[in-house]
Amino acid sequence: MRTTVGIIGAGPAGLLLARLLHNAGIDSVVLESRDRAYVERRQRAGILEQGTADVLRAAGAGQRMDREGLRHDGIELRFDRRRHRVDFPALTGGRSVMVYAQTEVCKDLIALQLAEGGPLLFEAEALAVEDAGTDAPRVRFRHEGREDVLECEYVVGCDGFWGVARKAIPAGLTQVFERTYPFGWLGILADVPPSHDELVYARHDRGFALLSMRSPSVSRLYLQVPDATDAEAWSEKEIWDELERRFETADDWRLERGPITQKSVTPMRSYVHEPMRHGRLFLAGDAAHIVPPTGAKGLNLAVGDVVTFARALAHRKETGSPELLDAYSETCLRRIWQAERFSYDMTTLLHRAPGATGFEDRLQLARLDRIASSRAAETDLAEGYTGFPFG
Numbered sequence: 001m002r003t004t005v006g007i008i009g010a011g012p013a014g015l016l017l018a019r020l021l022h023n024a025g026i027d028s029v030v031l032e033s034r035d036r037a038y039v040e041r042r043q044r045a046g047i048l049e050q051g052t053a054d055v056l057r058a059a060g061a062g063q064r065m066d067r068e069g070l071r072h073d074g075i076e077l078r079f080d081r082r083r084h085r086v087d088f089p090a091l092t093g094g095r096s097v098m099v100y101a102q103t104e105v106c107k108d109l110i111a112l113q114l115a116e117g118g119p120l121l122f123e124a125e126a127l128a129v130e131d132a133g134t135d136a137p138r139v140r141f142r143h144e145g146r147e148d149v150l151e152c153e154y155v156v157g158c159d160g161f162w163g164v165a166r167k168a169i170p171a172g173l174t175q176v177f178e179r180t181y182p183f184g185w186l187g188i189l190a191d192v193p194p195s196h197d198e199l200v201y202a203r204h205d206r207g208f209a210l211l212s213m214r215s216p217s218v219s220r221l222y223l224q225v226p227d228a229t230d231a232e233a234w235s236e237k238e239i240w241d242e243l244e245r246r247f248e249t250a251d252d253w254r255l256e257r258g259p260i261t262q263k264s265v266t267p268m269r270s271y272v273h274e275p276m277r278h279g280r281l282f283l284a285g286d287a288a289h290i291v292p293p294t295g296a297k298g299l300n301l302a303v304g305d306v307v308t309f310a311r312a313l314a315h316r317k318e319t320g321s322p323e324l325l326d327a328y329s330e331t332c333l334r335r336i337w338q339a340e341r342f343s344y345d346m347t348t349l350l351h352r353a354p355g356a357t358g359f360e361d362r363l364q365l366a367r368l369d370r371i372a373s374s375r376a377a378e379t380d381l382a383e384g385y386t387g388f389p390f391g
Contacts, residue, residue: 003029003118005313006139006152008126008165010039012102013285013302014158015109015120019059020310022117026317029150031124031141033159036110039122043189043262044102046214047199047296049387050095052303061108069100070213075385077372078202080365081250084372085198091375091382099199101214102299129155129168133279153280156309158302160286161271169278181268181292181347182354183207185222186231188239192258194219195247201294201350202246203364208294208351209246211255219258224351231263239263268292268347270340275329282309282328289336294350295343300387305332307390335388342384 005021007014010032021028032039048056048069056062073096077084088096113120124143131137132155139150157165193216200211207224214220223242225234240257247255271290276283285302308331312324324331349367353360371377 001029001119001148002151003027004153005029006137006150006155007031007158008129008139008155008163009158009160009285009287010034010106010110010120010122011044011158011160011285011302012105012109012299013306014156015106015113016055016059016061016303017156017158017284017306017310018113018117018120019061019109020306021313022113023059024310024314024317026313028118030113030118030120031126031139031143031150032120032122033125034122036122040107040110041103045293045296045299046099046101046212046220047300048098048100048105049296049300049385050097051387051390052300053098053100055303055307055390056105056108061105061112064104064108065098065100068104068215069098070216072097072099072198074198076196076198076200077368078200078247078249079204079368081248082372083249083251083253084368086371086378086382086385088382088386091379092386095382095386097296097386099213105299126159126164128164129157129281132168132281135280137280154282154313155280156282156284156306157287158284158306161290163287165281166273166283166287168281169275169283173275173278175274176271177274178269178271179344181270181351182227183224183351184227184229184268185210185266185293186225186229186234186239187220187222187264187266188260189214189262190219190221190258190260191217192219192256193217195254195256200247201346203350203352203368204246204248205352205361206242206246209243211243211247219256225265226354227267229265231265234263236260266293268294270344272333272336272340274333276305276332277329284309288332289340291340291343292347294346295339295385297339297343301336301339304335304388304390308332335390338384338388345384
């Protein structure tokens, strides 16, 4: 099998890249180790930055998002029983975010790829990327019980942290930067309408809490918990009671409860792999970088990566110049490090570290009070949350 771009992974990054390449007249093949049903139901991110939503629309994949997604023009910060709303459009020249689950993005892109795009092979496990440093890289993969080879001009690894793409970059050429946080998120899905019409980020002496949603009838909520917590150790009553404590306000706001349909614990870490390119192999998304979920940046960073690659390859096709492809890693990393900084700032602003002192507690409250009282500080948060420019 032969193609111009071999894409490993049919998450939102790989699927969107295939769509962007198709629209640019560049052929590709997508290899996904899981079956279609798994890809369309795995729960991940739910916040799309302004730029991500715009890219999906331009790619022809935004119709259902605009019909069913929830546009949000702000978030609420809670601390010291106070409430402060950050108004995104007023602070950013009109930008907002969209609440639309990653599962739905994948469904939309899969339907388009199967109807109009190149081959999309499910249950096709990539085994290795070979000859990445040459002009003719190959992906060895297993599909329908037999091994095969995908010969490519370029390979893009959108296969996540545990995938094979990153392993094809020689260790002697790489640098890794990472931080592991001593807490995680206990997340739940609940069949109850959200108790607020925008996301609520709460800093509390007992730990962080987040009120989010998947739809007008399904709530998504999170609690900061110690690292390696077992989700099953928490009863439904204990979860709702703790959420109620952490979201407490001085007014009459109430948290609505409902049946919990799913619960899990997400670890918190920051990770960057440099470089993101070796020869004709390019890394995108979690294969190259991970952020704590506090800043809602993971999916959006992956979109920035594939937009950058698609633009660079289209430029090569139109002009013959490899300049933008050569600059891929540097271009992506500028945006990635800004998102890492923003996610770290949001995490340390809102989470109480184990053993935190009274001095550190007061600093957190002072930082939050600064955002609530300074338009400049509030604007910095709004600009970071709604997204850094692509490229």
